Amino acid sequence: MKITLGNPASAPQPLSPYYSQVARVEQADGSALLFLSGQIAEGDTLAEQSRGVFETIDALLTAHGATLADVINIRTYLTDIGRLAEYGAVRREFLTGTPPTSMTFEVPRLFREEAQIEVEVVAAVPAPK
Template sequence: MRVTIDNPASAPRPLGPYSQVARVELDDGGALLYLSGQIAEGADTAAQSSGIFETLAALLKAHGATLDDIINIRTFMTDLGDLPAYAAVRARFLTATPPTSTTVEVPRLFRPEALIEIDVVAAVQAA
């Protein structure tokens, strides 16, 4: 098994001292991609969610994957009352079979202005 830790130049830079992608090469030639939690700027949950999915798409693309390759998504929200806004954005970006999912409410995120943070795992099929 080979693991590569990466901050792709084609995606937005991380907001702190961490890596955004861990790529685990599988024996069959495929890979699992573990993406760090992402936040984005925006006035509300919908705007932040859109920005996050755009960043996730860029990170995945850098590793030969798309949002359709997501197999697990974890969402941390500071107010579950904003779940309908997030769900509408998520439905625009995740159009394939829905991945496994966890959504939890947290009292705060690492940046005070962040309303939502999302991390994902994606599976890249062997070529």
Template sequence: MNVTLTNPAGAPQPANAYYSQVARVEQADGSVLLFLSGQIAAGETLAEQTRGVFETIDALLASQGASLADVINIRTYLTDITKLDEYGSVRREFLTGTAPTSMTFEVPRLFRPEAQVEIEVVAAVVPA
């Protein structure tokens, strides 16, 4: 097993914190697990922020040779759980295959005061 922690070029760089955006775990059989740090995005509405987050996640996965289709687990943090349907409708635009395992939490606030949603994912890439 080989573990690489990275902040891929072109991806949003961590602001005001010390962490890696991606943990890449390469297995002996050639499969790869990707653990992505929680992502937030700019936008006025929850839908705009959610789209921005999924676009960032898609770019981070692509930098590792993966895609949203490889996501096996998703954890979502919302500041207003009553907007779950709004979040869910955008999520379904991006995650179109078999649904990954999932957890959604309501939290009082996130890293940035304007953030309404933060999402972290785990993806698995299995060799053909």
């Protein structure tokens, strides 16, 4: 098993130098698991921030040969759980197949005060054919 931590140059860079955005765990058969750090995004509304988050997640996955269809687990942190439906509408724009396992939490505050949402995912990348 090989573990690689890093920040793909082709994706938006992290907000802090103290973490890696992606941990890639290579499996013996050539498949891999990708663990993405929580992502936040700029925007005035929850919908704008949610879109930005999923665009960043998509870029990070793409840099590792994966797609949003490879997401097997998603954890969402909202500062207002009452707006879950608004987030859910955006999420369905990006995750269009069978939904991954999921957890959603309400939190009092995130990494940046203006952030309304943070999302972290795990993806399973198939072995090359």
